[in-house]
Amino acid sequence: MKRYWRERMEQCRRAVHERHSLRWRLTKALLLCIVLAFTCWKGYQSWQLTRERTGFWDASLREIATQILTSMPHNLAVLAPTAQPPRLREKSSASDQKMSFQIWAGGRNVVHSPAAPAEAMKPDFADGYATRVIGGETWRVYSVSDRERGIIVQVGRTQDMMAQEFKGWVRVAVIAALQIFVLFGLVAWVVIGRSLRPVTALRRTLMTRQPLDLTPLPVAPIPTELQPLVEAFNSQLARVDEALQNERRFIADAAHELRTPLAVLIAHADLALRANTVEEKNAALQRLSAGVQRSARLSEQLLDLARLDTAADGAQRTPVDLSELLVLLVRDFETLARERRQKIALNAEPAVVNGDIDQLGILLRNLLDNAVRYAGEGGTIAVSCGPALYEGAPGVMLQVADDGPGVPAADRDRIFDRFYRAPGNGGRGSGIGLSLVARAARGHDARIVVGEGIGGRGLSVMVFFRSAGEGAGAA
Numbered sequence: 001m002k003r004y005w006r007e008r009m010e011q012c013r014r015a016v017h018e019r020h021s022l023r024w025r026l027t028k029a030l031l032l033c034i035v036l037a038f039t040c041w042k043g044y045q046s047w048q049l050t051r052e053r054t055g056f057w058d059a060s061l062r063e064i065a066t067q068i069l070t071s072m073p074h075n076l077a078v079l080a081p082t083a084q085p086p087r088l089r090e091k092s093s094a095s096d097q098k099m100s101f102q103i104w105a106g107g108r109n110v111v112h113s114p115a116a117p118a119e120a121m122k123p124d125f126a127d128g129y130a131t132r133v134i135g136g137e138t139w140r141v142y143s144v145s146d147r148e149r150g151i152i153v154q155v156g157r158t159q160d161m162m163a164q165e166f167k168g169w170v171r172v173a174v175i176a177a178l179q180i181f182v183l184f185g186l187v188a189w190v191v192i193g194r195s196l197r198p199v200t201a202l203r204r205t206l207m208t209r210q211p212l213d214l215t216p217l218p219v220a221p222i223p224t225e226l227q228p229l230v231e232a233f234n235s236q237l238a239r240v241d242e243a244l245q246n247e248r249r250f251i252a253d254a255a256h257e258l259r260t261p262l263a264v265l266i267a268h269a270d271l272a273l274r275a276n277t278v279e280e281k282n283a284a285l286q287r288l289s290a291g292v293q294r295s296a297r298l299s300e301q302l303l304d305l306a307r308l309d310t311a312a313d314g315a316q317r318t319p320v321d322l323s324e325l326l327v328l329l330v331r332d333f334e335t336l337a338r339e340r341r342q343k344i345a346l347n348a349e350p351a352v353v354n355g356d357i358d359q360l361g362i363l364l365r366n367l368l369d370n371a372v373r374y375a376g377e378g379g380t381i382a383v384s385c386g387p388a389l390y391e392g393a394p395g396v397m398l399q400v401a402d403d404g405p406g407v408p409a410a411d412r413d414r415i416f417d418r419f420y421r422a423p424g425n426g427g428r429g430s431g432i433g434l435s436l437v438a439r440a441a442r443g444h445d446a447r448i449v450v451g452e453g454i455g456g457r458g459l460s461v462m463v464f465f466r467s468a469g470e471g472a473g474a475a
Contacts, residue, residue, distance in 0.1 A: 354466075
């Protein structure tokens, strides 16, 4: 038990000294509100007490004077004055210390309180309020009369009386406010502390977790105001987990895909080393060079795959003219196309989209590489871009078509899967290129349509983008 309270006191001490403690800041704000409210209330009450005629003190004088007047008998004027009892003159009661009164009838002071002055508190006997100095003291007096019965009642209190009453009222109010202040502070401190316990429990949970444990945090016990924060944190955990899974898949895929090409390269190198003639060595070196080129292309595609997987969603896009980018990339592939006696027909109209130029370059490069690779010797490749409709709105279309062997209609939906190779084609691709195209298209909210290529042969891939004015590229 002692240890428990020691820990609690230590937590309270840390919270008090911590400037950014939510518990301390909320408690302090609530207590400051109480102090401000009490100060405003005290000022208002002071004004209510002291204002003339309609204030509490003047109103009480008027009320008491009226009550005394209505309680006096009709024959008060014929009563003979009586001497005050010595005991009353020596010591006045508590009510006399707060207020004094005189009752005048027939020009005589027939009844008065022990602390009342001997002379009339209001010598003109006119109804209403007055402030007078009597016996060196300042008095606030109210006079009321009944002319038919000849009775005049004067009620008054000195400034000292009012000051003493005001001090007593302030003393009681301050004591009550302090008690409320302390009680409210303790209650607020305890309630806020209990409300934040689930947050402390989450902190302990996170501190004891394994580094790669990305399980979502529980939301149910968290206060409603803090649940959006936990939900946002869980969303971030999910994105981190997705990025981690992508990285793991990339490492596994890279290891799998690079194992065979590297083994082939080693085999070709061994053949070149063991060759007996120059012709055999040259043949082995040519196969080794081709293998190096394929491995380099595979490595490049794997790196593009990693870049697309780790690209931030919703990254800032800029206007990009696909026609200019397409012209540059077609020039890069012209040498490879001439080696295979292929013809590339280009029709590029201005087509501006909002996008990431790096990702758009990966998309275009892999579409061209796929067409050149599978069009075959002497094939034709048609590349075009220009305005088109995208879901009924102005957009942009990019198309790459060839007249190669094509892909069966049943397999066209699968060619964008990673490492999928359509059966029966003569190409030796890695199965990554079109998956990169699909990933870049998703990042730009683009739609891919696959159909037949040139002259009813080969393959045609059309990518539809929103135009720059329609907010393309929103992830």
